[in-house]
Amino acid sequence: MVYNFNAGPAILPPAVLAEAQADLRDYRGTGMSLLEMSHRSAEYEAVNAEAQSRLKALLGVGDDYQVLFLQGGASLQFAMIPMNFLPANRVADYLLTGSWSEKALAEAATLGEVRIAASTRAGGYKTVPRPNEIALSEKPAYVHLTSNETIHGVQWHEWPDCGDRPLIADMSSDILSRPLDAGRFALLYAGAQKNLGPSGATVVVARTAFLNGAPDTIPAILRYATHAKANSLYNTPPSFAVYLILLTLRWIEAESGLAALGERNLQQAQTLYNAIDRSTGFYLGHAAPESRSLMNVTFRLANEADEKTFLSEASAAGFVGLAGHRSVGGVRASIYNAMTQEGADALADFMGHFAQRRG
Numbered sequence: 001m002v003y004n005f006n007a008g009p010a011i012l013p014p015a016v017l018a019e020a021q022a023d024l025r026d027y028r029g030t031g032m033s034l035l036e037m038s039h040r041s042a043e044y045e046a047v048n049a050e051a052q053s054r055l056k057a058l059l060g061v062g063d064d065y066q067v068l069f070l071q072g073g074a075s076l077q078f079a080m081i082p083m084n085f086l087p088a089n090r091v092a093d094y095l096l097t098g099s100w101s102e103k104a105l106a107e108a109a110t111l112g113e114v115r116i117a118a119s120t121r122a123g124g125y126k127t128v129p130r131p132n133e134i135a136l137s138e139k140p141a142y143v144h145l146t147s148n149e150t151i152h153g154v155q156w157h158e159w160p161d162c163g164d165r166p167l168i169a170d171m172s173s174d175i176l177s178r179p180l181d182a183g184r185f186a187l188l189y190a191g192a193q194k195n196l197g198p199s200g201a202t203v204v205v206a207r208t209a210f211l212n213g214a215p216d217t218i219p220a221i222l223r224y225a226t227h228a229k230a231n232s233l234y235n236t237p238p239s240f241a242v243y244l245i246l247l248t249l250r251w252i253e254a255e256s257g258l259a260a261l262g263e264r265n266l267q268q269a270q271t272l273y274n275a276i277d278r279s280t281g282f283y284l285g286h287a288a289p290e291s292r293s294l295m296n297v298t299f300r301l302a303n304e305a306d307e308k309t310f311l312s313e314a315s316a317a318g319f320v321g322l323a324g325h326r327s328v329g330g331v332r333a334s335i336y337n338a339m340t341q342e343g344a345d346a347l348a349d350f351m352g353h354f355a356q357r358r359g
């Protein structure tokens with residue numbers, strides 16, 4: 001048995017995997033696997049519809065919002081967003097908080113005019129911008145932010161006030177990890193492989209009126225309106241990934257919803273941040289306390305030479321996936337929804353003992 005701290009694809013609830021396994025060869029008495037079924041079948045249409053409606057219910061959005069299940073990852077969204085919503089005579093505002101928002105900006109810059117409305121890069125991406133550090137354009141086509149920076153371990157805990165400017169968020173690594181006022185967002189998106197299910201599906205939740213604005217000059221497959229009109233069945237969807245998302249959504253409800261899950265996630269994050277703070281300088285947290293991510297806990301060892309030993313001893317003790325992203329190094333514990341308090345406690349204990357031995 002291992003404790004899985006992978007950043008993505010990542011840990012899934014054991015109950016979800018067990019149900020998928022039980023269903024794998026004979027989906028509900030059909031004599032076939034869902035993997036072998038048409039996406040036009042009644043069975044898959046039911047999966048698609050229930051996953052959409054459960055996601056909307058968990059996010060508290062109504063009939064003016066639509067859920068899409070797409071492919072291409074969050075990375076394709078970086079391009080689709082400006083293609084669809086950034087016309088030639090407009091500008092889009094980007095709030096930079098780490099590697100993923102930089103990537104979103106870079107892709108948009110190849111397609112239209114972009115502005116950096118705030119950036120915490122100069123400080124090494126340890127915080128999100130404070131309200132007085134954000135200078136939005138008067139009438140941008142949209143404002144884009146990354147709710148949780150998976151690599152730097154920095155998270156928005158209070159949304160910026162964007163007035164009536166359309167707000168778009170990459171929520172790949174913290175969607176459904178805490179209660180969310182989704183009605184603030186014109187569009188939010190997430191690659192599924194962190195908090196929602198396996199890789200292969202990307203979730204988009206957006207105001208229907210906002211979705212339909214794209215010009216006809218971009219390819220149909222890249223237009224949100226195409227997928228909205230076809231109810232995510234324009235072409236073959238990632239059907240098994242959507243099925244696992246559905247099982248995960250049911251699991252979240254069975255765990256009594258986002259408020260309870262948010263509390264649990266906060267507790268687990270605090271367990272690890274306490275282990276860092278208690279070490280009096282043996283471990284150095286990357287994020288400033290007010291912007292600490294509850295999903296990706298990033299830190300270094302004061303003595304860099306100890307990091308390799310830490311990671312290899314952790315791995316031998318059953319703590320998997322703790323190496324920081326190759327671009328920043330250090331240690332990263334990803335504690336998505338399916339992580340348990342027991343896992344966080346075990347890692348905090350390991351950290352304490354390691355610091356005692358080496359400190």
Ligand SMILES: *Cc1c(COP(=O)(O)O)cnc(C)c1O
Nearest residue numbers: 073074075100150170172173191
């Ligand atoms: C993982 C991640 C991405 C990239 O997702 P892909 O599905 O690999 O394209 C983008 N943004 C954030 C915040 C992520 O965590």
